[in-house]
Amino acid sequence: MEYRKIKGEDEDRGSGVDDVESLRGKSLSLQGTMLDNNLVTIGENKIDRTKWKRKSVVTLALTVLTSSQAILIVWSKRAGKYEYSVTTANFLVETLKCAISLAVLGRIWRTEGVTEDNRLTTTLDEVIVYPIPAALYLVKNLLQYYIFAYVDAPGYQILKNLNIISTGVLYRIILKKRLSEIQWAAFILLCAGCTTAQLNTNSDRVLQTPFQGWVMATVMALLSGFAGVYTEAIIKKRPSRNINVQNFWLYIFGMAFNAVAILIQDFDAVMNKGFFHGYSLITVLMILNHALSGIAVSMVMKYADNIVKVYSTSVAMLLTAVVSVFLFGFHLSLAFFLGTVVVSVAIYLHSAGKMQR
């Protein structure tokens, strides 16, 4: 395992090339080549380890937050139906994320001062791309209402696993990053394993989905995958830019598009019953959780990538099921065990596949 981890770090060095290069530049001005090489190696290892740690922490945070998010949803469903307007909750999630980003930025400004990388004002050229992910998610959420004419809710859960494949394909096409053949095999297994884990006695009904349903599911998977990959492209385009500045711009447009969604879908309810109608403790917890996991997604995009995000959320799905056994007395099926085995092997293969890339 240790060997593999170190090999993995070697492979992850790609995005850190700038820093390593600058270190190498400095060391060249010193004397004694052997000593230099050692210094460079130690420097590289330290940077690699820091990066690896940061990547692990954000991935773990995303997994735990996504899993607890699903558990909160199960909990709220058991407590009764959604009585609040989902659009107002989404708007509050974006607002909270925006506020957190600004608060962190404020602290950074006080300790490090305002620099080129952490100032909020940027060129129109840079900001112009930030509304796109929020717009894509809005379209996807609107489509979601129509797909239920063709598929039932459990079927939709199954079809949502198409997101895994669409993310992998768009990651390759748009970000032009390569996955090894073994990693592609792992990705197909991840999709098959997640779907297997979710199988139940009614799952076969999804095979009767009419053609329009498949088209809509595919379009939704592509929209969702595209939004994720596009967000990564925006965030990675300027690696030195502080993530909180990037988040601020993402979330401010998120607020704007969710305000539009309130007007389209819940204007009457908000006008008649008030903005916070039907809110409970669990709603507040869900908003808090969504905001934190949203920030974790951004962090994963910055310090890891969409592939790691997909693995992380898949593991969260399995984790949710296991936790639900203890919390809600759920039973685990044989299909769940088999799906978990396949997902575990996929994770192993994803990391083993790095070596031969």
Add this chain to the structure above:
Amino acid sequence: MEYRKIKGEDEDRGSGVDDVESLRGKSLSLQGTMLDNNLVTIGENKIDRTKWKRKSVVTLALTVLTSSQAILIVWSKRAGKYEYSVTTANFLVETLKCAISLAVLGRIWRTEGVTEDNRLTTTLDEVIVYPIPAALYLVKNLLQYYIFAYVDAPGYQILKNLNIISTGVLYRIILKKRLSEIQWAAFILLCAGCTTAQLNTNSDRVLQTPFQGWVMATVMALLSGFAGVYTEAIIKKRPSRNINVQNFWLYIFGMAFNAVAILIQDFDAVMNKGFFHGYSLITVLMILNHALSGIAVSMVMKYADNIVKVYSTSVAMLLTAVVSVFLFGFHLSLAFFLGTVVVSVAIYLHSAGKMQR
């Protein structure tokens, strides 16, 4: 794909070391080292290609025969219950295999003459091991009657997939052949994929199998795996010995042990109703098919190995289901599709894993 195939052939050269070495020895007596190397390479490639073709043909034959065997079983079940004594049928299968081996040997003797490698008489030292696989299968078949006290028939089908794991483990321990990490991952996937493909609404009941049921299923998987690996060890021990001589000895003991089984289980039925009671056209076809697939198994052991056998029979299981859709109007489940995807990826990984062994 072409690249992978050639790489695969490189790896398969292990068992052909003798031939390649003797070629190399001859070429050393020639003059001109560059020319020699070319000759050796061409010679190696030709031998590799012949081996690869032979391996492919026997594997394909085993897949098709195993699949049609399963289809005959479904057909005979739909036609009505088994009315014949299974032990007499098994005895006839062994007899037929023995007769076919002798007939082929007779032809070889006429064309090539009797040599050290194709003569039937051998030392006791060599023959002494041949009864063991037949004895193991007899014990396993007797145990089969008792496991149904703990597991129902569909549950037993699921548990039989433990054979895949036991074969892999015993193959490693007894034959001391190595599988790469990727190939182990592929083997776990093969087991998970086959089980997934067989899932149905009652499969979860297998999770309620009592401890004794699990123990018996494990013992049976170990017996079956051991018998397979042991057969491979016997056959591979003397690579130059003609396969039909080896088969003759395997099957003659198979006849003997199945005669014992008739005495234990069906003595009364045979005495009262006759040896061939309840035989029909389909019974004859099943006996013919079992005999040919038994010979195909031996061939796979000789020219490939137990791992190839397991992959071959797994693919046969999937093939059977697909053919049954057309023949019997079966419906394929979502679980079947997912299992097929996982098995397909496992096959790819098994071949891709060769490269890094």
